[in-house]
Amino acid sequence: MPIKEISEVEFDPVTSIKNKALRINLNENIYGTFAEIGAGQETVRNFFRAGGASGTIAKTISAYDKDFSDAIYGIEKDARYVTEARLKSMLEYETGLIEQRISREKHPDKLFFSYANTVATIDFAKKYKGHGWLGLKFQTKPREEYSEIIMHVQFHENNAALQQITLGTMGTNLIYGAFYQYDDPKVLLKHLYDHLTFDQIEIDMINFTGPVFEHVDNRLMSLQLVKNGMTEAVMFAPSGNNVLPANELYKKNILTLRGSYRPVTKVNMNMYEQSLELFLNEKKVDREKTRVIFEITLSNLKSEGTIDEKDFLDRADLLGSLGQMVMISNFQEYYKVVEYFSQFTAERMGLTMGINTFVALFDEKYYRHLSGGILEAFGKLFFRDLKIYLHPMKDPETGEIITSDNLKVHPRMKELFKFFKDNGRVVDIKNYNPEILDIFSREVHQMIVEGRSGWEDMLPPKTTQMIKEKGLFMTKQ
Structure with a gap:
């Protein structure tokens, strides 16, 4: 009217x-x-x-x-x-x-x-x-x-x-x-x-x-805040309601997992469960004051050129059904995530990531905009009480399991990597499931879109059920 x-x-x-x-x-x-x-x-x-x-x-x-x-x-x-x-x-x-x-x-x-x-x-x-x-x-x-x-x-x-x-x-x-x-x-x-x-x-x-x-849908309005440049990051609870990051993260221990979650796979959940167990066993981590954040970057949502709102909501629905807090951010580099969280807490933080993502941290091309280059970036990354929990991967050609003990970084970065590893800032997730290392979200998503079978066993049962009941990812985005 x-x-x-x-x-x-x-x-x-x-x-x-x-x-x-x-x-x-x-x-x-x-x-x-x-x-x-x-x-x-x-x-x-x-x-x-x-x-x-x-x-x-x-x-x-x-x-x-x-x-x-x-x-x-x-x-x-x-x-x-x-x-x-x-x-x-x-x-x-x-x-x-x-x-x-x-x-x-x-x-x-x-x-x-x-x-x-x-x-x-x-x-x-x-x-x-x-x-x-x-x-x-x-x-x-x-x-x-x-x-x-x-x-x-x-x-x-x-x-x-x-x-x-x-x-x-x-x-x-x-x-x-x-x-x-x-x-x-x-x-x-x-x-x-x-x-x-x-x-x-x-x-x-x-x-x-x-x-x-x-x-x-207030999650879409949160997305608009980041997309329009009105803020760098937004968060919403499993219920889908937008929440204020400062309220959720104030003086908290924070464990963050970045991914596409398109969809959430057994690998994602294994990384979450095992890194959380390691994180909670740290001396300076209080279980009651710990927050786990599943982060999706704006660039990830734009990976196919534009942001598809249904695709975004499908991912958010899956994470919400698993009881997870979701953050949408405009942070390309991990050190910016740490700087952002540092506004709210000085307590210990953790980042969970796979081998490929970790190796990419040592690529100098991502830090050319910084006057101090990669050293400045790593100084900001580890300035706070931070640990990285590293999930292994299987070499697709040799079948070898890659961990922090045998991964390869650029020769110029070897000493930098060794410094942080020797000081206990990099922790391998050892209690992993070797049978799921061949699962990749992108391949699972393609199978769902094309109507092929076999993807069901690659996801947590609750996720599989929800995708089928609601028809998530069933059509090309």
Whole structure:
């Protein structure tokens, strides 16, 4: 249903922030509240300055004092304020209040909304750049159930006043997009950056829920964040819900497995199970604080030229059915993965990989963009408390099992490899199954696409069952 306008003014899709706020203000039916904590009231300021705000703004509040905030929205279990839970409490309270105070009988055509944010801008010492949550509950039809957009942002500017202005711009883009671009969430997502750059602010998590987004798969929206360059990595839980990496990885031990998972094979699961056992036996690893991440790179998803969304969801569904946390990243080099995780934890990390991938780490061509070349890359890779768990492979020509003891690297790299191996940074997975070393995801995928038999026994039983029941990978992508 188109949202009714009273203005005859033509608005450009990428119009100014003032005109976006004005278009909202001139709509006689859009009516709501603003609650902003931690960075002034920068979003609602845009609506006041645009003019005509009396028909749009029911109330604006900044419960800046913690005691006042707790008195209004309640006390969170973790006693923190810049959290998703606090944002949701604010949105629930404010929408409940507007429904309670504004008569539907008197205003039958009103489309209610509540916008909220809770943020921490850069600190005085400029050690922490700042981050925050912002969200919106809104209606596109009178009396309908509220839809909701919730997102987390990281600030990149080095000035608190600039961060406030940036937040106000993105908040205005969000409100405008919710009412005028809700029917195409991908378009809405891109326009959140109208009049902004990726150097100013990063969106690292977003979730769309409610009746107008009932057909939206939030994993695809996560993928769009990375694809559009809005963030370098996103994560989603086995349930498929997007999660904030900082929340999942804070002060955790992290074991990461990178692969195509197209589909998940017995080799993948053997690598996971055996490396996890080795990792948990390390002295500095706490089982209760360990997170396992199955990583798929954007370049892997683009391996055939373009990203096929069904193919991506097929892989995600399989990993989710196995109870795994999935990360989509734009990291080509492994040291960038380690640097990314190091934002959240100083605890021990592990990388699980096969022989071919490990040997590729020693190829200097991947590090020509670094002034220190491969030495700089390996310094970044092993700067943290990191170990690599190496799964063996079978030489296709000789049948020889290749491990760290007999693998071949470039002659110039022998001493570098020996240094890390002798210092215990490279650990062979010895409890492997030699009968599955001939299984390769690419070959299995081709068999499934071509309708050939024999692939079933190459995958975990649950994976085989799911592929058959849902028809995953059954057609050419």
